[in-house]
Amino acid sequence: MKVKAMRRMVAHGDYLDDEESLRAYSYDASGVEQIPLVIVRPRHVEHVRRILVHANQYRIPIVPRGSGTGLRGGAVRKDAVIMDLRGFDTIDKLDTQLNTVDVGAGVTFKALKEWLATHKYSFPLEPSNQMATIGGLAAQNVITEESMLFGDWTEMVARIECFDGLGRFQVLKGKDVAKVLGWEGSTGVITKLRLNVIKTHKRTADVIHVNNPSEALAHAERASQIQGTLMIEYLDEFSSKLMGLSADQHVFIVYANDAGSYKDPLKVNELVQARKRLTHALWNEGYLFEGEASLEEEQIERFVARCEAAHVPCYGHLGVGIMLAGLKSAAELEKFRVNVVALGATPGGKYGYGRVKKEYVPQALRKEAIKLKDQRDYNMILNPGVYV
Amino acid sequence: MKHDVDQCVLCSLCNLGGEAYQLSKDERRAPRHVVWNLKKGRETPALYSFMLNGRTEAHCPVKIAIDAEVIDGRRKLVKRGVETVENKKMVEKILDGKNPYKS
Numbered sequence: 475m476k477v478k479a480m481r482r483m484v485a486h487g488d489y490l491d492d493e494e495s496l497r498a499y500s501y502d503a504s505g506v507e508q509i510p511l512v513i514v515r516p517r518h519v520e521h522v523r524r525i526l527v528h529a530n531q532y533r534i535p536i537v538p539r540g541s542g543t544g545l546r547g548g549a550v551r552k553d554a555v556i557m558d559l560r561g562f563d564t565i566d567k568l569d570t571q572l573n574t575v576d577v578g579a580g581v582t583f584k585a586l587k588e589w590l591a592t593h594k595y596s597f598p599l600e601p602s603n604q605m606a607t608i609g610g611l612a613a614q615n616v617i618t619e620e621s622m623l624f625g626d627w628t629e630m631v632a633r634i635e636c637f638d639g640l641g642r643f644q645v646l647k648g649k650d651v652a653k654v655l656g657w658e659g660s661t662g663v664i665t666k667l668r669l670n671v672i673k674t675h676k677r678t679a680d681v682i683h684v685n686n687p688s689e690a691l692a693h694a695e696r697a698s699q700i701q702g703t704l705m706i707e708y709l710d711e712f713s714s715k716l717m718g719l720s721a722d723q724h725v726f727i728v729y730a731n732d733a734g735s736y737k738d739p740l741k742v743n744e745l746v747q748a749r750k751r752l753t754h755a756l757w758n759e760g761y762l763f764e765g766e767a768s769l770e771e772e773q774i775e776r777f778v779a780r781c782e783a784a785h786v787p788c789y790g791h792l793g794v795g796i797m798l799a800g801l802k803s804a805a806e807l808e809k810f811r812v813n814v815v816a817l818g819a820t821p822g823g824k825y826g827y828g829r830v831k832k833e834y835v836p837q838a839l840r841k842e843a844i845k846l847k848d849q850r851d852y853n854m855i856l857n858p859g860v861y862v
Numbered sequence: 863m864k865h866d867v868d869q870c871v872l873c874s875l876c877n878l879g880g881e882a883y884q885l886s887k888d889e890r891r892a893p894r895h896v897v898w899n900l901k902k903g904r905e906t907p908a909l910y911s912f913m914l915n916g917r918t919e920a921h922c923p924v925k926i927a928i929d930a931e932v933i934d935g936r937r938k939l940v941k942r943g944v945e946t947v948e949n950k951k952m953v954e955k956i957l958d959g960k961n962p963y964k965s
Contacts (some may be wrong), residue, residue: 498889501898503872543874560887607875754923762871
């Protein structure tokens with residue numbers, strides 16, 4: 475009854491409680507499955523406010539959701555109301571003086587990319603899954619290859635419009651955006667973002683054949699000294715082959731200037747897109763699970779050696795210290811995580827932790843989450859079970 | 863190389879090819895949800911409104927033969943007696959020796 479009252483808080487047809495809708499929102503790309511209570515699809519900030527105030531009054535858990543492309547189960551929860559934010563789908567106000575654009579949280583990356591391209595602009599943190607919504611990517615603070623030069627989402631988002639757990643509308647700017655970005659909807663519901671965009675720029679690249687990871691690291695070290703290095707990627711033999719290179723280990727470096735030897739923009743774009751689609755290429759080869767690890771430089775060599783010994787394809791962002799591995803089963807993935815912990819590294823960091831990796835949340839991050847929850851959502855209604 | 867629905871990783875890239883879904887944003891109509899249902903062995907009447915134009919499988923990174931799986935699912939539905947009204951009418955006309963396409 476308390477949940478049913480939400481029917482009046484959204485537009486007609488935007489309160490869904492039929493069996494098929496509940497099933498459709500019971501999973502995301504992580505494979506986690508939990509049947510929610512109902513689905514609400516707000517299209518206006520007033521809808522969001524009403525729902526959150528009501529949820530607070532009756533302690534009803536709310537899970538914000540975009541396209542459901544998350545890999546950590548952060549947009550799925552049983553006995554919760556799923557708040558589908560794709561109704562906030564406008565792109566407007568490209569400010570060519572400040573190089574910013576205002577985007578609704580429900581806009582997909584693909585739609586934004588195409589819109590910006592018509593204005594000769596781009597948003598540099600490009601995810602491999604372009605169906606993901608901007609709100610979802612920001613909420614997870616997804617790390618991409620380009621994070622080496624541009625940092626994470628907290629650095630590329632100038633301002634957000636959001637609600638805290640009590641239903642209070644807020645505009646957060648500057649460093650304050652970090653109170654919501656990266657916390658997977660557990661500290662706020664984002665409705666609009668002002669993104670820092672860049673004018674479409676020249677990119678060049680180098681593809682360097684290496685014999686071992688230490689050679690790769692040496693090249694990475696040199697490349698990181700060059701101003702404008704956009705990404706430094708390690709590719710093992712198998713990943714190289716899938717990218718259309720020879721079956722050797724490679725370092726793939728992209729520069730936001732003329733420093734690379736590949737200068738043809740079409741060729742560079744082809745290589746970048748091939749790198750972005752590497753995960754998809756691995757899926758096609760039966761490696762349906764992706765392992766990730768945040769590593770210190772000295773751990774990378776051991777990581778690659780272990781993957782090699784276990785015949786596990788690996789690749790990753792040397793520039794930001796995140797390595798990825800292709801795995802064939804959930805059991806292999808679990809074994810991989812145990813091995814990463816044994817290395818002294820963290821099995822996560824690229825896509826957030828969600829429900830799948832909650833046990834791996836570093837202690838400092840958990841403490842920070844508790845502090846933010848106390849300030850912003852002390853009734854624990856926003857995505858409970860994620861971080862805290 | 864074509865895989866079956868068990869290989870689906872639920873990435874939702876197939877949704878890029880779902881016209882009805884793109885317009886409605888209705889998750890029940892999402893190609894991913896159709897595949898998810900098939901993966902679960904749940905053939906639902908939603909299979910009848912799935913467009914068999916190859917666009918969804920063109921976006922599938924795992925190269926699942928989605929259209930063939932949908933056709934197979936529809937066969938199972940017919941065997942179970944779950945048909946569209948239009949289909950039933952057509953079959954009745956054929957059995958009566960009439961033109962199935964004439965209203």
